[in-house]
Amino acid sequence: MSAGSQPALSMRGSLFRKNLMTALLLAPAALWLVVFLVLPFVAIAIFSVGERAPEGGYQAALTFAQYANLPARATAFWNTMVLAPAGALACLLVAYPVAYYLALRAPDRWRLILLALIVIPFWTSLLMRTYAWMYILGGRGIPALLAYVGIEDLRLINTPGAVLLGIVYGYLPLMILPIYVSLERLDRRLLEASADLGATPLSTFLGVTLRLSLPGVMTGFSLVMILLLGEYLIPTLLGGGKVFFIGNALVDLFLQSRNWPFGSAIAITLVLVSVVVLIVANRISTRLSGARRVDLI
Amino acid sequence: MPKSYRDGLPISPDKFVDQLMRLKRGSISRRDFLGLTGLGVATAVMARELGIMPTPAFAAEDLGDRMSIATWPNYHDPQTFENFKADTGVAVEVNVFGSNEEMLAKLQAGGSGWSLFVPTNYTISTYKKLGIIEALDMAKLGNFDGKSEDARFTAEGTIDGTTYAVPKNWGTTGFAVNTKKLTKPMSSWKEFWDTAMAEGDGRTMVHDYQLTTIGNALKYYGYSFNSLKQDELAKAEELLLKVKPHLFAVSSDYQPGMRAGDAWMTMCWTNDGAQLHRDIPEIAYVLGKEGGEIWTDFYAIPKDAPNKPAGYALLNYLMNPKVAVKEHLANGAPSTDARVNALLPKEVLDNPILYPAADLLKPLEFGAAATLTDPGRAELMARFKSA
Numbered sequence: 001m002s003a004g005s006q007p008a009l010s011m012r013g014s015l016f017r018k019n020l021m022t023a024l025l026l027a028p029a030a031l032w033l034v035v036f037l038v039l040p041f042v043a044i045a046i047f048s049v050g051e052r053a054p055e056g057g058y059q060a061a062l063t064f065a066q067y068a069n070l071p072a073r074a075t076a077f078w079n080t081m082v083l084a085p086a087g088a089l090a091c092l093l094v095a096y097p098v099a100y101y102l103a104l105r106a107p108d109r110w111r112l113i114l115l116a117l118i119v120i121p122f123w124t125s126l127l128m129r130t131y132a133w134m135y136i137l138g139g140r141g142i143p144a145l146l147a148y149v150g151i152e153d154l155r156l157i158n159t160p161g162a163v164l165l166g167i168v169y170g171y172l173p174l175m176i177l178p179i180y181v182s183l184e185r186l187d188r189r190l191l192e193a194s195a196d197l198g199a200t201p202l203s204t205f206l207g208v209t210l211r212l213s214l215p216g217v218m219t220g221f222s223l224v225m226i227l228l229l230g231e232y233l234i235p236t237l238l239g240g241g242k243v244f245f246i247g248n249a250l251v252d253l254f255l256q257s258r259n260w261p262f263g264s265a266i267a268i269t270l271v272l273v274s275v276v277v278l279i280v281a282n283r284i285s286t287r288l289s290g291a292r293r294v295d296l297i
Numbered sequence: 298m299p300k301s302y303r304d305g306l307p308i309s310p311d312k313f314v315d316q317l318m319r320l321k322r323g324s325i326s327r328r329d330f331l332g333l334t335g336l337g338v339a340t341a342v343m344a345r346e347l348g349i350m351p352t353p354a355f356a357a358e359d360l361g362d363r364m365s366i367a368t369w370p371n372y373h374d375p376q377t378f379e380n381f382k383a384d385t386g387v388a389v390e391v392n393v394f395g396s397n398e399e400m401l402a403k404l405q406a407g408g409s410g411w412s413l414f415v416p417t418n419y420t421i422s423t424y425k426k427l428g429i430i431e432a433l434d435m436a437k438l439g440n441f442d443g444k445s446e447d448a449r450f451t452a453e454g455t456i457d458g459t460t461y462a463v464p465k466n467w468g469t470t471g472f473a474v475n476t477k478k479l480t481k482p483m484s485s486w487k488e489f490w491d492t493a494m495a496e497g498d499g500r501t502m503v504h505d506y507q508l509t510t511i512g513n514a515l516k517y518y519g520y521s522f523n524s525l526k527q528d529e530l531a532k533a534e535e536l537l538l539k540v541k542p543h544l545f546a547v548s549s550d551y552q553p554g555m556r557a558g559d560a561w562m563t564m565c566w567t568n569d570g571a572q573l574h575r576d577i578p579e580i581a582y583v584l585g586k587e588g589g590e591i592w593t594d595f596y597a598i599p600k601d602a603p604n605k606p607a608g609y610a611l612l613n614y615l616m617n618p619k620v621a622v623k624e625h626l627a628n629g630a631p632s633t634d635a636r637v638n639a640l641l642p643k644e645v646l647d648n649p650i651l652y653p654a655a656d657l658l659k660p661l662e663f664g665a666a667a668t669l670t671d672p673g674r675a676e677l678m679a680r681f682k683s684a
Contacts, residue, residue, distance in 0.1 A: 248682070
């Protein structure tokens with residue numbers, strides 16, 4: 001009896017040590033999450049049920065008035081809900097052929113160089129690159145060139161088109177890379193098999209290539225979409241601050257109206273919307289790619 | 298010139314012996330020679346009097362090597378900060394803002410990092426009330442002379458006899474028009490808003506700033522620029538919402554658009570109007586005959602400034618009339634300081650953009666303190682922008 005309990009005890013002991021070790025190893029990451037993710041979120045949640053102080057900022061209260069006031073930013077929510085998927089879709093349409101070429105058609109010795117050309121601009125700040133577009137689209141850029149051939153007074157900057165262009169340009173690498181990765185892993189023998197069994201190139205593309213790259217597409221799509229939900233820089237710089245997105249509403253509420261509680265309520269709502277988007281995207285992706293689970297986060 | 302605070306202090310006994318032994322050996326450095334003969338002090342005094350070197354009120358304190366200032370777009374001669382760095386070794390980082398509300402928000406949140414900033418007259422009482430600006434230590438600002446300031450513009454910097462801010466310059470808020478594109482002469486805010494919806498469609502800019510954008514919309518109906526009345530603000534909002542789809546942009550940084558020819562008309566401050574007209578003569582500056590804003594921008598030091606010695610040093614440097622003159626020539630806004638005006642060239646003093654006729658100035662209003670913190674105006678601006 002006593003002889004039998006001895007190994008069990010020591011096993012429990014080693015299990016405990018193993019758990020302790022795991023806990024210790026995880027502690028820094030857990031601490032990081034708590035300090036930089038959980039605490040700010042809790043602070044924002046507390047702010048969101050407070051009141052705006054007379055001179056602006058936050059004062060303690062317990063009210064849901066800020067949430068009731070959300071319809072006052074309905075246009076901003078609406079613009080964002082239209083822009084985010086539209087921008088992500090536009091990105092996808094440009095990115096897919098690029099990723100396809102890179103993964104399946106580009107000569108081996110060019111592939112790395114082309115990939116580098118896509119990634120390197122991404123190392124520069126988006127602010128700088130967007131400013132560059134401001135000059136290209138502004139009166140001294142393309143319109144000045146067009147004036148030479150007689151097209152006068154054309155205005156490109158501060159238009160919805162300019163905003164869309166800025167978005168596609170800014171987020172393209174984030175869309176190309178996941179699609180490239182999923183296409184790159186594609187088993188080429190499946191394409192041959194499809195052709196051998198009499199499928200046309202189009203039906204091979206739709207039935208095999210596209211279908212198997214869907215996890216990458218959905219990853220890129222939701223990545224870009226979630227980032228776009230918080231976008232404010234591009235609409236400000238290339239849209240002239242006329243078209244208001246949730247990101248702009250947040251900047252305004254914290255930096256101009258100084259209505260922290262309302263800003264916090266909007267921020268919380270935005271986080272909830274992002275989570276819903278993720279869940280829906282995950283569902284769609286799982287269904288389309290034949291019940292293969294895809295982890296988006 | 299003294300290189301450190303130690304230079305003016307009495308010599309310590311061991312340093313004295315050290316010096317004596319060196320002199321006995323017949324070795325003397327250039328600096329010691331200048332110091333011992335008094336030639337160094339004489340040179341320093343001469344240099345200061347001749348204006349070669351600005352007064353170093355900073356010589357007594359460690360200034361560090363960097364500081365940060367918050368100010369407005371196109372507001373300074375970049376050379377000013379280069380010269381300051383050459384003189385003191387302090388590099389100045391310039392943060393640009395579009396509205397006083399943004400500055401207040403940053404200061405309220407804490408840790409703005411600024412050692413000097415440029416608030417407008419009507420905000421100072423609020424800053425004082427919130428306890429986020431420093432009562433200025435005038436002993437550190439030897440270059441400032443209250444007697445040479447025009448009290449009409451500078452009164453709001455002093456509250457109950459304590460000075461919280463000293464003036465940078467004053468100016469007006471009107472609008473700039475590219476007269477080659479919009480040829481019809483204009484002289485009122487009514488024409489500004491009407492043109493924005495007609496010939497100026499898609500080419501007009503308004504400030505991203507509730508004080509002036511709402512204030513100048515109120516002027517369309519002849520209401521006070523500072524109105525807080527519900528019904529008058531509702532009329533202003535109605536006008537703004539009607540104009541919104543016709544605008545080129547809502548932004549306080551309007552020079553790039555005007556210079557590139559994308560925007561043909563914009564709400565505009567004196568200094569930007571003067572800069573634009575100087576470089577592109579067809580851009581005219583117009584004051585609405587219904588009135589509008591007159592303002593003074595001040596310098597102030599935040600209570601939580603990370604480098605107060607450098608903040609004071611730069612402020613004192615900027616108060617030197619010889620430095621201020623160059624700032625005014627670059628920036629374009631008129632000065633509140635008689636010493637500076639005396640140094641400005643005649644064509645500047647005769648420039649009607651800078652010194653408008655008395656009948657145009659008369660209806661203008663200084664911003665009212667209440668407009669800064671009024672939640673109604675803040676929300677109106679937000680509704681306009683998010684519409």
